[in-house]
Amino acid sequence: MSPEQFDILVLGSGASGKHVAWHMAPAGGRTAVVEWEHRMIGGACPNTNCLPSKNEIWSAKVADLVRHAAAYGTVTGPSSVDMARVRQRKRNMVEALIAVHMERFRASGADLIIGKGRFVAPKTLEVRSDGKTRVLRGDRVFLNLGTHATIPDVPGLPAAGPLTHVEALELDRLPGHLIVLGGGYVGLEFAQAYRRFGSRVTLITRAPQLAPREDPDVAGALLQIFKSEGIEVLPSAQPVWVQGRSGDHVSVRVRSPDGEQTIEGSDLLVAAGRTPNTAGIGLETAGVELDARGYIKVNDRLETTAPDVWAMGECAGSPQFTHAAVDDFRVVRDNQAGGHRTTRDRLIPFCMFTDPQLARVGLNEREAKSRGVEARVATLPMSDVLRAATTGETQGFMKALVDARSDRILGFTMLGAEAGEVVAVVQTAMLAGMPYTGLRDAVLTHPTMAEGLGSLFAKVPARSTR
Ligand SMILES: Cc1cc2nc3c(=O)[nH]c(=O)nc-3n(C[C@H](O)[C@H](O)[C@H](O)COP(=O)(O)OP(=O)(O)OC[C@H]3O[C@@H](n4cnc5c(N)ncnc54)[C@H](O)[C@@H]3O)c2cc1C
Ligand SMILES: NC(=O)c1ccc[n+]([C@@H]2O[C@H](COP(=O)([O-])OP(=O)(O)OC[C@H]3O[C@@H](n4cnc5c(N)ncnc54)[C@H](O)[C@@H]3O)[C@@H](O)[C@H]2O)c1
Numbered sequence: 001m002s003p004e005q006f007d008i009l010v011l012g013s014g015a016s017g018k019h020v021a022w023h024m025a026p027a028g029g030r031t032a033v034v035e036w037e038h039r040m041i042g043g044a045c046p047n048t049n050c051l052p053s054k055n056e057i058w059s060a061k062v063a064d065l066v067r068h069a070a071a072y073g074t075v076t077g078p079s080s081v082d083m084a085r086v087r088q089r090k091r092n093m094v095e096a097l098i099a100v101h102m103e104r105f106r107a108s109g110a111d112l113i114i115g116k117g118r119f120v121a122p123k124t125l126e127v128r129s130d131g132k133t134r135v136l137r138g139d140r141v142f143l144n145l146g147t148h149a150t151i152p153d154v155p156g157l158p159a160a161g162p163l164t165h166v167e168a169l170e171l172d173r174l175p176g177h178l179i180v181l182g183g184g185y186v187g188l189e190f191a192q193a194y195r196r197f198g199s200r201v202t203l204i205t206r207a208p209q210l211a212p213r214e215d216p217d218v219a220g221a222l223l224q225i226f227k228s229e230g231i232e233v234l235p236s237a238q239p240v241w242v243q244g245r246s247g248d249h250v251s252v253r254v255r256s257p258d259g260e261q262t263i264e265g266s267d268l269l270v271a272a273g274r275t276p277n278t279a280g281i282g283l284e285t286a287g288v289e290l291d292a293r294g295y296i297k298v299n300d301r302l303e304t305t306a307p308d309v310w311a312m313g314e315c316a317g318s319p320q321f322t323h324a325a326v327d328d329f330r331v332v333r334d335n336q337a338g339g340h341r342t343t344r345d346r347l348i349p350f351c352m353f354t355d356p357q358l359a360r361v362g363l364n365e366r367e368a369k370s371r372g373v374e375a376r377v378a379t380l381p382m383s384d385v386l387r388a389a390t391t392g393e394t395q396g397f398m399k400a401l402v403d404a405r406s407d408r409i410l411g412f413t414m415l416g417a418e419a420g421e422v423v424a425v426v427q428t429a430m431l432a433g434m435p436y437t438g439l440r441d442a443v444l445t446h447p448t449m450a451e452g453l454g455s456l457f458a459k460v461p462a463r464s465t466r
Pocket of ligand 1: 012013016017035036037042043044045048054115117146277312313315319320321322323325
């Protein structure tokens with residue numbers, strides 16, 4: 001079968017791939033985008049990951065506010081959570097987003113082909129779509145394959161049919177006792193949401209603290225917040241075996257420095273990291289090499305080991321955030337136009353949508369220490385932020401790192417309400433090269449959470465004169 005010829009061939013319609021198509025097709029390049037499934041059009045962010053999880057987390061916030069409404073002077077009757085309605089609200093959003101994506105593909109002129117792509121020769125894909133086999137060849141090929149939830153190698157775990165975030169977001173019932181395996185982003189966001197919906201929740205993580213990449217004081221404060229909501233947390237706990245079926249009854253044997261114990265629950269959610277979608281699709285036939293962890297080898301321009309083939313987003317080992325994957329597209333786009341943009345030295349913030357949110361940009365103390373960077377550190381409890389006093393959201397704190405020898409801001413962490421918004425203020429100052437004194441002395445709106453930045457930066461210790 002002679003291949004159908006395209007100028008631009010995109011495999012995966014995620015955060016980077018869709019932008020490649022939407023940018024290049026209107027410019028006149030004959031463009032095809034191959035996407036595995038209709039329900040994944042636009043990638044994981046709008047369909048199974050960021051947006052649906054934040055949608056249900058918001059429903060959990062509403063449940064929590066209703067539960068505590070009396071503290072604010074609103075007296076309610078008994079309340080309950082209807083997970084079928086929670087799910088329907090989420091589904092409505094996802095379906096609307098798929099429609100928006102399909103319209104953008106149509107308007108761009110790109111050919112959106114639904115089916116699993118597999119390389120049969122360099123720059124040549126075979127796709128089974130609508131019962132037909134198509135062979136597509138691109139002059140330039142862009143890979144945006146994403147990742148899926150890793151199921152750790154624990155005896156009995158696969159047979160227990162655990163939930164991942166994908167199935168958890170499709171539940172129309174409330175688990176009686178949800179056991180969460182993993183204390184990173186997914187585990188923390190889902191553990192708190194399900195607790196607020198009304199489940200008993202036990203979180204097991206092999207790391208010694210929640211949010212393992214964060215500073216111990218941040219993780220400690222988060223742990224206290226989780227405990228105060230009744231979430232049981234087992235740190236430094238390694239699962240030994242699993243028995244039973246998630247959705248019915250499941251037992252997890254865990255080993256920790258305190259000994260072994262068996263946790264009994266109704267459902268099991270695995271949130272133990274990600275595996276790239278790079279296996280079994282003929283990448284070796286295409287000359288695209290993988291690293292030891294299965295991620296596509298790329299240079300800082302996101303060029304793979306195969307000529308005229310680029311990889312973007314999580315499959316290329318980029319930071320696992322939608323905004324990083326979108327920036328990967330911008331790196332590739334600008335270089336296609338003759339630019340010299342790289343993935344080096346990007347300032348990539350994050351926000352974990354626990355309540356309160358945990359957001360960070362730049363270095364934390366742990367990273368500064370490991371890189372031998374000397375920093376001046378200031379912290380401010382959220383209870384000192386006047387906006388927090390008005391809303392009652394006084395949990396958590398802000399922390400700033402400023403260079404020991406100059407007034408350059410090195411990093412900012414916030415565990416507090418609206419942290420995801422406040423971090424953007426500090427990021428903007430960092431991008432502009434503004435000294436910390438600029439934020440310290442700025443006239444910020446009263447009473448906002450960002451106003452706290454003035455008090456925070458006023459606490460930065462003076463530079464040592466030594
Ligand atoms: C539960 C959860 C919540 C998250 N929340 C956030 C958040 O709040 N903020 C944030 O920034 N990040 C969040 N993330 C991370 C974020 O979802 C990803 O980093 C982001 O979606 C970027 O993904 P990507 O573009 O690399 O790949 P994807 O979006 O996964 O795109 C890859 C696409 O390729 C398709 N595909 C793969 N292989 C093939 C093949 N062989 N043939 C055809 N199609 C194929 C897939 O179906 C998919 O649509 C979250 C992750 C999870 C798991
Ligand atoms: N708000 C956001 O931006 C957001 C939300 C969700 C996910 N994400 C992205 O998705 C990525 C994946 O999230 P994740 O939570 O799956 O991974 P993660 O890397 O954030 O956390 C994995 C956790 O699982 C634990 N773990 C791993 N193997 C284990 C085992 N065998 N037994 C017990 N514990 C084990 C680790 O110690 C860690 O606590 C994140 O790194 C993040 O970049 C982002």
